[in-house]
Amino acid sequence: MTPLLEVQALTKGYGGRIGCSDVSFTLYPGEVLGIVGESGSGKSTLLNCLAGHLAPDAGRVIFDTRADGPRDVLAMSEPERRMLGRTDWAFVHQNPRDGLRMRISAGGNVGERLMAVGARHYGDIRAQAVDWLGRVEISDSRIDDRPSAFSGGMQQRLQIARNLVTGPRLVFMDEPTGGLDVSVQARLLDLIRGLVRRMGLSAIVVTHDLAVVRLLADRLMVMKDGRVIETGLTDQVLDDPQAAYTQLLVSSVLQV
């Protein structure tokens, strides 16, 4: 089986400081990989390098493209990478304000990707927007409202709809449930889990919330100071942590 994404020795520094160093992993179709670690451990740097938002200093990111098979994303031209970013890839930001256009209606937000890849039929675009708002449990009467009139949970769901409308195969999520209260978090996780399973998506989820990875991720990668210190099946890592830092992380979770 061809891996969907293969990362080899990815390194990114900020001047003298390490962002992430020598990170390698493979991700297979339909698999969800969780990346955990404390603030400043290089999770977001890694994710942004993978998604093409940051240019890494060294390493390779090989993605199994629909048309030409495995290709090095970093060697692609900017238009190709942008095209990938709005067809096969999706990026869900922690803060919906970073991922949504706040002054454009919910329907326009969902339709933007479709229009960017060439959809030119208003009725079709709108029908798809209605369909996707339904799938993320937003009433279609809200289609012409701006995201600024939405609650935090709705904004995050809208961001997910906007990203998944072109049927991507790989979703990058940066703290998708950060800043939401627990009941909203639970519903959002339920939704994400359903979508991932139903659409057969692969996903890379960056978070510091161990409950989120327990629920979503098949495999887990623990990062500290820019390096990967432990990898394994989620349950295995969380139930029997090997590295000292992972043990600390797991034992730090508050029990209710």
Next chain:
Amino acid sequence: MTEYNFAYLDEQTKRMIRRAILKGVAVPGYQVPFASREMPMPYGWGTGGVQVSAACLTPEDTLKVIDQGADDTTNAVSIRKFFEKTAQIAVTEKTAEATIIQTRHRIPETLLTEDQILVYQVPMPEPLRFLEPSEVETRKMHALQDYGLMHVKLYEDIARHGEIATAYSYPVMVEDRYVMSPSPIPKFDNPKLESAALQLFGAGREQRIYAVPPHTRVVSLDFEDHPFDPSKAPHPCALCGAEDTYLDEVITDDAGTRMFVCSDTDYCGARCEAAA
């Protein structure tokens, strides 16, 4: 009068502007940066168009200047006088007799020919500006032909108003490559952008020149199920009776009485004369 160099600008500046114009003609719809000069008028009064006209004028040219279609409005009169004084060229109000026409917000009704140049005054050359505030980003979008956002704007129009409500400065695609702002002409004029004449666009404050060479393909953006509609007021002209021209609505008294008249004064005047 010998105090002014021909057409006000010095020769080096005119050469610089001509280079920008040539580049613009070579890459239709692309906004070429140029070193816009201070002109003896405020920004927003046509400094870009005046500089392009100055660079194009020769002593044999006949100049016509229109503002919203009219030859007798303040802006048109003062720019015409400016070039009469600084270049001593012939001027006219008749579209067919002019070799260079500087315009603000209209394209003349009379079809232009290959011997004519139409110079537009452009306040905001970047069609994506109100969607994307960063110049770095909009340039990248042009370079990568990344124009999905433009349709998002049109989508929003339909979602909110039931139709594409953009009535002027309606974005166009030039030669299937660059999305371009046609300057604030009414969308009624958009079909006339495919013209036999050379069309030059000058934005003084924003320091950009762009061009549409003769017979270039210019397509107004739209949706398949909401096609482009060059609408106008559903009236004939009250003076000359024309039914196929762009009309100004003129309020004639305090009781709200109004009349619709051609905005192109030369075209309307010629028709009235022919009828009389």
